[in-house]
Amino acid sequence: MVREWDPRTASSAEIGSVLDTLNAVLAADLPQDPPWREDSLREYLSEVMPGERRISWVAEADPPAGGGPGQILGHVHVLLLGDIGVLEVLVHPAVRRNGLGRELVLTAARRVYQEGFQSIGVEVVGDTPAIGFYSSLGFALEYVETRSVLELATVDWTALTEMAAGVDPGYHLEFYPGGPSDDLIEAYARAKAEVRDVDDGELRPSSYDPQRLRDSLDTLHRRGMKPYIVLALQQRTGTVAGLTEVVVPVQHPTRADQYDTIVVRDHQGYGIDRAIKARMLLELRSAEPELAEVQTWNAQANEAMLKVNAELGYQTDRDWCEYSVDVAELVHRFDAQR
Numbered sequence: 001m002v003r004e005w006d007p008r009t010a011s012s013a014e015i016g017s018v019l020d021t022l023n024a025v026l027a028a029d030l031p032q033d034p035p036w037r038e039d040s041l042r043e044y045l046s047e048v049m050p051g052e053r054r055i056s057w058v059a060e061a062d063p064p065a066g067g068g069p070g071q072i073l074g075h076v077h078v079l080l081l082g083d084i085g086v087l088e089v090l091v092h093p094a095v096r097r098n099g100l101g102r103e104l105v106l107t108a109a110r111r112v113y114q115e116g117f118q119s120i121g122v123e124v125v126g127d128t129p130a131i132g133f134y135s136s137l138g139f140a141l142e143y144v145e146t147r148s149v150l151e152l153a154t155v156d157w158t159a160l161t162e163m164a165a166g167v168d169p170g171y172h173l174e175f176y177p178g179g180p181s182d183d184l185i186e187a188y189a190r191a192k193a194e195v196r197d198v199d200d201g202e203l204r205p206s207s208y209d210p211q212r213l214r215d216s217l218d219t220l221h222r223r224g225m226k227p228y229i230v231l232a233l234q235q236r237t238g239t240v241a242g243l244t245e246v247v248v249p250v251q252h253p254t255r256a257d258q259y260d261t262i263v264v265r266d267h268q269g270y271g272i273d274r275a276i277k278a279r280m281l282l283e284l285r286s287a288e289p290e291l292a293e294v295q296t297w298n299a300q301a302n303e304a305m306l307k308v309n310a311e312l313g314y315q316t317d318r319d320w321c322e323y324s325v326d327v328a329e330l331v332h333r334f335d336a337q338r
Contacts, residue, residue, distance in 0.1 A: 001059065001060050001070075002057055002058070002059045002074070002103055002104065002107055003057060003058060003060070004055070004056070004057050005056045005057055005058040005075075006046070006056065007042050007045035007046045007056060008042065008046045010042070011069070013069060014058070014069065014072060015038060015041055015042050015045075016038060017069075017071055017072035018041070018045075018058070018072050018075050018090075019036060019037075019038050019041055020071075020072075021072060021073060021074070021075060021090050021091075021092045022036055022075075022090055023035045023036060024092050024093055024094070025090050025091070025092070025093065027093075028093040029125065029128040029129070029130075030125065030128070032149075032317075033252075033255070034252050034254045034255050034292075034293075035252070036251045036252050037250070037251055037252065037253075038251075039224065039250045039251060040223065040224025040250045040251060041224075041251055043222060043223050043224050044223045044224055044225075044249070044251055045077070047219055047222040047223045048079065048219065049081070049212075049215055049216060049219050050215050051081075052079060052080060052081045053079070053080045054077050054078070054079045054080070055077065055078055055080070055108070055111055056075065056076070056077035057075070057076050057077070057104065057107050057108065058072045058074065058075050059072070059073055059074030059075070059091075059100055059103070059104060060072055060073070061073050073091070073092040073094070073095050073100070074089075074090060074091045074092065074095070074100050074101070074104050075089070075090045075104075076088065076089045076090070076104040076105065076107065076108050077108075078108045078111065078112055078120070080112070080115060080117060083117060083118060083119070084117060084118075084119050084120070084121050084324070085108070085112035085115075085117045085119070085120045085121070085327070086120075086121050086122070086123075087105070087108055087120050087121065087122040088122070088123075089101055089104050089105060089108075089122070091104070096129070101133060102137070105137060106331075106334050108120075109327055109330050109331050109334070110331055112327050113327045113328060113331045117327060118326065118327060118328070119324050119325065119326055119327055120139075120324060120325055120327050120330065121142070121322060121323065121324040122134060122139065122322070122323050122324070123320060123321070123322055124139075124320075124321045124322070124323050125318065125319075125320060125321075126144075126318045126319030126320065126321060127318055127319075131321070134323050135323075137325070137330065138325050138329070138330060138333065139323035139324060139325045140323060140324060140325065141321055141322075141323055142322045142323060142324050143321070143322040144300060144319050144320070144321050144322075145297045145298055145299050145300065145319070145320050146297065146298055146299075146300055146306070146316055146317075146318075146319060146320070147295055147296070147297050147316070147317045147318055147319075147320050148295070148296050148297075148298065148306075148309050148314035148315060148316045148317055149255075149293055149294070149295045149314065149315055149317050150281075150293060150294045150295075150296075150309075150312060150313050150314045150315070151292065151293050151313075151315075152281070152285070152291060152292055152293065152294070153292065154313055155281065155312075155313055156313075157282070157285070160278045160281055160282060160312070161278075161282065163274050163275060163278035163311070163312070164275050164278035164279040164282055165275070166271045166274065166275050166278075167232065167270060167271045167272055167275035167276075168270035168271060168272075169235075170234060170235050170236065170270065171232050171233065171234055171235060171241055171242075171267070171270060171272060172232075172233055172235060173230055173231065173232055173233075173275060173276060173279045174230070174231050174233060175228070175229070175230050175279065175280075175283045176228070176229040176230070176231065177226070177228050177283075177287055178217075178221075178226065178227060178228075179217040179227050179229055180229050180231065182214075184231070184240065185210050185213055185214060186210045187238075187239065187240040188210075188213065188229075188231070188240055188243060189208055189209060189210040189213045190240070191240040191241070191242070191243055191262060191264050192208045192213075192243070192260065192262055193208035193209075194264055194265065220247060223249075224249060224250040224251060225247045225248070225249045225250070225251075226247065226248050226249075226250070227245060227246070227247050228245070228246045228247070228248070228280065228283065228284065228287065229243060229244070229245055230243065230244050230276045230277075230279050230280045230283070231243050231276075232263070232267070232272045232275070232276050234267065239264075239267075240264070241263065241264050241266075241267035241270075241272060242261075242262060242263040242264065242267060242272040242273065242276050243260070243261070243262050243276065244258070244260070244261040244262075244276045244277050244280050245258070245259035245260050245261070246258050246259065246280055246284065246294065247259060248284075248288050248291060253288065253290045253291065254290055254291060254292045254293065255291075255292065255293040255294070255295060256284065256288070256291055256293070256294045256295070257294075257295060257296075258277075258294055258295065258296030258297075261273060261276065261277060261296075261305060261308075273304070273305065273308050274308045274311060274312070277308060277309075277312055278312060281294070281312070294314075295317070296309065296314065297320055
C-alpha cells in the first residue's frame, strides 16, 4: 500500500522503518558508505528552505499477523523548488523488480503534474541499478559530476599543515564553525555569486543571495547538519577572496559533505584553493572527533579542483548523475500503459 506520509507526525517506529530501508539500500548499492543513524532523521526528512515544499509517500508491507504497522519497504519524496520537482526514491532490495519503484515514481509524478510543475529531476548514483531504472522510465541524462572521498586515516597531517600555510602572505584564513558571522554574510554571498559555475547541476543549488544564504544555514542547522566554513580574506581590504564549506550531518557523523569551494577570479593564482581546503581538514580533525571521511563532488571539467583534491589525498569514487523528464509526458505515458 502506498500512502502519503508526513515525517513530522510519523511514529518513531515508522521513522525507524524508513531508516532500515535506507541502510539496506546503502548496503546493496553503496557498501563503502557508512550507515545512517536515526538522530535528527525526522528533521532531515521534513525541514525545507523558505518557499520550498517536500511531499512524501511510503509503501508498506502487509501488517504482521499479531497486529501493528507493516514494515515500510519503499519511500519517495519530491522537493518542489523553482520550476522543478526533485525526486528521491528508496526501495528495499528485498522487494525490487516487482513494480514498486515504478508505482512510487508515478505517485510522485502525478502530484508534481497537479501542482503545475513542468519537469522532475533526480540524482542517480553511477554503477547502481537506478541508472537502468530511470532510463527505462524515459528520464534523460543532463549532467554528470564525480564524487571523491578522502579517508582521514590516510592523511599526512604534517604535509597538510604546510599546505594550509601555503597561501600568499597578502591573505589570511579564518575558520567559522556553524557558519560565517553575520557581518560577513553579504561579502560571502557576493563571492559565491561572482564565480558561480554555470555548469553546476540544478538539483543542489547554491545560495548566492544574502538572505537566502542565511536561510540556507538556518535550514542546515534545523536538519541536524552542522556547517563549517573557512574563508580566505585579503589582508589589505578584508575582501572575501575564497571560501570552502563542509557540512557534518548528525545522521552520519563519520562522513562529512564538502560543499562549495570558491576562489574569486581576481584572487586566483595565490594558492588559496588548496590552503583553505587543507585548513578545513585540520580544523575538522579536532572539531569532529568521530569524522573518518570527507566526500566531495566536482564537475568533470573542473580539472583545477580535481587536481587540488588529488594533492590532498582524495580518491575518485564514482559518477553522480542528474536525470530529468518532462512530467506531463511521463504521466501520460504511464496512463497509456496501465
